[in-house]
Amino acid sequence: MAHTDVAVVGVGYSKHVSKRRDVNIAEMVWEAVSACYEDAGLKPKDVDAICTGNMPAFEGVNIPELWGAGHWGAYGKPLMRITTGGTTGGSVAHGGYYAVSSGLFDTVLCIAFEKQSDGNSTMGLNTVALADAAAMFQQGVDPGFLAAFGGGAVGIAVYQAASYMKRSGCTTEHLDKVSVLCRTNAALNPYSHLKQPGLTPEEVAKTTLMQYPIRFGHVCPATDGACAMLVTTGEKAKKLIDKPAYILSCASCSEEASLMGIAGSGTTNMDPCVQESCKIAAKWAYDLAGIEDPRHEIDVAEPYSPFAHQLLMFYERLLLCDDGEAPAILDSGSMNLEGDLPVCPSGGVISTNAIGASAMERVSEVALQIMGKAGDRQVKKEVHKGVAHGWGGAVNLNVVAVLSDTPRRS
């Protein structure tokens, strides 16, 4: 069997802003792809296969690669489109990992993007609920339950946040602090969307309350943006660059028992903040990567956190501390850029959310931190290993990737 090491050798981003009216999807993605080719010192001819993904209903296009991918260098190449909702970008990166580690391809271009201003993301999200609603009507379910869907993504998140706070002792002040941590990191990241240097928790606490406990200041923006990543075999990576970031392992876990149901409960009345599938995926990924003690072996973490509480919640679910410990760790300053285990140095999803791209941008940020190419937001400590996470579906899908400066196999 081919057991090939996989390494990230290049990362590229498009501009990330609310509305890109100057380019179409193919052009916006090309910005990221061309930057990525340049970063790795590779050309389209060096690429053996391509993995792509976005959330098609957000732009109102079905498989945009059909007319777009030719512009990214896909002509005549194997192309696989992987889409899994919020986890899409992570799933695309996983696809790249498997394409190389299978031994079938040497160099794979991973592309994830979202151009939300082309469509209506809330409408796109509504079809998640409306499909369920249609099915439930056929079964004679009382339409009153539809009220629970009224809040869109925020409506889902508030239940989770309140539940997490109850379980962990996290306070609204902690949520404010998470926003400050992320938005000030984002200010150092040229590819982030919401940059708020010098933001204070008091300012966040004054933003409009959307639905308790979530305020405007605790929520991600809607972003247009694309991310591209070149992965290749360990052998080729060593020849290309001095310090490749190896993808040691990838794992996903699905658990629809926790899927959002009536009035915020899971379909089996499971608490949406439990996120056992995240713990399982993390365990699988750490095991494959040979990591026995993630709390001490992981140097940087990029949990997927479009809502402030999720940074703390997923920090716990990624097994970086015990359940309920994250708020105190935040208070200790350990999550800051100069801390022991910096979290979301990129600014995280709460600062930039081009949905399909977001879960891949977690992987690419960890890769950049390992490569030492994160610029002003490079964490102070030496980075050997990092974990990148993605979350999606309706609170039920989790993807985890572990990256390192040393390869897994050879």
Place this chain on the structure above:
Amino acid sequence: MDKGVAIIAYAQTPFEADANASREIQVLEVAKTALEAAGLKQEDRYTVISATNDYCDGRTISNMRLVEPAAAYKKNESKVEMDGGYAAIYGLMRILSGDHQVALVMGVSQASVYARNIPGIMMLDPTFDRQRWLLNEVSAGALQARAYMNAYGATEEHFAGVAAKNLDNAARNPLAYNKLAGADAAKVLAARKLYEPITELMLAPFCDGACAMVLASGEAAAKADKPVWVKGMGFAHDSYLTERPLEEMGSLELAARSAYDMAGITDPASQIDLAEVHENFAHEELMAYESLGFCGKGQGGSFFDSGATLLGGDLPVNASGGATGANAVCATGLARIIEAAMQIRGKAGEHQVEGVNTAVATGQTGPCAQENVVFVLGGE
């Protein structure tokens, strides 16, 4: 592929116009049957890859709500938004990586729940082609048919002949939907015209259906009864339909080349015993003969005339009836792979072809067969 990956089990629902079951029920049925046939239980370790399309399913994140029915609860699960053949490719990659030993792959679509042409129209370039409202998958297929006729002199009679063959073959396949025992070219030509030169019987019908397949590493397949080995595979992306010569299936040719290289096939016409081709229209099967190297460029029509691709011919194509017999968008290519595996195992029932040891199967995504996947399968 040294140690290799094998198909150890599969399952298909009947493909129907309006199934009396939701997609969840159809997926549950095939996932359960395939796992049982593979001797696997829900608590065993395996990875799950599904192929669905958000537009066909009318829901964002179409793998949602499929997790439990697809036996993917607390499994390492992902989704390709392409033909089911790509789910097989991704499952294969995951096994070859060494991280997984077994993959359950599946595809499902229910045409009865979406407006027929809409998912295809949403595939078009939104700036120009979608706005004009002229192109859809069928009208684009008609342009492709005409381009192929103009380039190589293929005729409507050829297309009708291919469709008649497939409809007749489908009559022997209990899972097919469009069946017409004893169909002939005249009958196909007399059917309702959709877009010149395509008649209703030349078109792969839009169906409800699901299929699933279990792939296993060489080690995990050792205990299996009659494993069917993946000898080679390939897939490729072609340019958008307005930016390429429509008389060629370039991506199918590239995918076949890669699959043949892997499988050590140098003379496909003599080394391959049977083909299951994903043709959305009769003319695409003729084009596939050429791209798969069964005959020279432009000779698809005369190759068909030779009778080689009939059920009793030297190289039967679509003994199952192909997509002309049954087409549930994201399941169709995977169904071709399963049909090819059934033939190699000698389990194809009434449409069984004698002595099949090496077979090729294809799947496609996008208007005018823009993206193609090819599998070469073999027995022991």
